[in-house]
Amino acid sequence: MAGAKFDSKSFNPQAFGAYTERIPNLKRNELIKSRALKGNQDIKNTFSSQTGTSYATLPMHGLIGGTAQNYDGETDLTSDSTDTFERGVVVVGRMKGWTERDFSEDITGGVSFMDNVAAQVNDYKADLDQLTIVKELEGIFAMTGKENKTFVDNHTSDITEVTATDKDGNVKNVVQADTLNTALQRASGDNKSKFTIAIMHSAVATNLENLKLLKYMTQTDSNGIERQLTLATWNGRLVLIDDSMPTEEVAAVEESGTKGESGYVAAQEAYTKYTTFALGDGAFDYEDIGAKVPYEMYRNPMKNGGEDTLFMRQRKVFAPYGISYTKKKQATNSPTDAELADGSNWELVNNGKTGQDKKVIDHKAIPIARIISRG
Template structure:
């Protein structure tokens, strides 16, 4: 039987803890403020309380149908049929549990599990979802049609020069290469701390104040042009060749990721084992959500289980482009610093 624990000085209640977790959003502030995520009611409704795979329809644009016909009294104005298509999405499910030997509390008077609930569980889940999002970005960028969305300045031998490093012009050029005249639609820049530091030293990046829902007062975020900078040293550097590290920076535009949370049974569940080692307190957590890159379909038949692993999300062959690539606001810059 589950045992009530202690959380924030009161008896642990899974519902209260769930509300606390929702208020503390397990998504990075920079990601939220940049607007790259859009809550999608179609995905939310399709998932409901059961199922983990679904499709969402979209209408194909008409800007590639050629020029308008001449209105001269002789040319027939034959209607073009409006077309639609669909893209497939899949929920990502993750789980993690922790335990505490109550003898530690007996000796120290302090609870590691209490500290986890108060300070650590939200950052943990924030990092996990950030890494899944990064894996998706890597996966879709590997699709053949997205080749022009990658700007590679790096070298693996010889010597590293300024030409191999990110500069003032690099994000602008990379944006134009990927989207043409839509290059200004990027709003988030994900990069390694080495890249962020270089941008600051070159006076390319600056701090700006933002008002974030739920925050007390304004917060400052680093920006480059119209993009908010999100620093993460995990998954943004390839050190296979130590003297020539390759730093991967990613540019994303507003609304590029459709998202929805999926209901899971008992997302936060306390339990107690009175037999082992004098008593063990446990906290089980589960979360599920969709991060769907708008304009792609995930090939659900390629996914081995009912939830894609991070490695599967990062595999290009598990994705299929559905939009014209010029409408995908994702780009990558690879540099040596």
């Protein structure tokens, strides 16, 4: 494969697909190793066996529970049944093309063009997958409704307005030593140990570095030299640093009114809100559903003296545990990033009933949380 030409005459889509999967990608590999992404055979079977299926409602079994009765030889024993919850799952389809001229291998300094393209396609797809996850997370935390808000409120730790300082003089509206631990306990109680990964903006990571709370992993290369990786841990959780994490600019506020009187507004400088997401084991069910033609080549011998275009297509499922995609506002058979980020397209998994008969999953069982800070 090392000497393969990047043109439509010799292009083998199956071999190319297998080749890209062998190219290392730290983000994707570490995300999978963290166990935040978990395979789901039911999802795979549903979308693989039905031609054209892009959305499905799958059953999700409830847990047993209830208050135990007193076993005293006099009380009649009663029994409960588990509820079957309904979970909406959608396939996210994405595609892209790249065009290169015939002399492209010359301008890469003689580097095998197939190697170069394969490595970049793999990175591109990993970034694409991470963007899909982030957009889904944005949608999840934009949910409305009583039960959904219970999840949103308890799984959100917003410290942007906390202006107190700790014993060391650190301002508390930026991440501190106890920020992550407190947020995870608030979200999941005694299930907080399930959280294994945090995805954050570089500004947040820099604050953690300055506080010496971020520990970078190392790797020994082929020459026996230990090098620092871009991967780190925070309170034992793997950290992925990505500036595509959501940010919000807050405008400055001028002082108004008189101090001590009602209606007084203190001056405030402009600042940025940064969102950090924390995920636990099985936070997302993940399956690569596949496309009919995932990779394809097209050659135009006339344009620019001859050029080749590589087309990439993928169809994947990233289904958050305990949360259902409703498809209320989706225009086509694949949701856009904006539609994934729309809170009206998401709700907690429930039994499909209304009123007093409606039951939803316990929000503490969902290993997804977020921290909003000024850095």
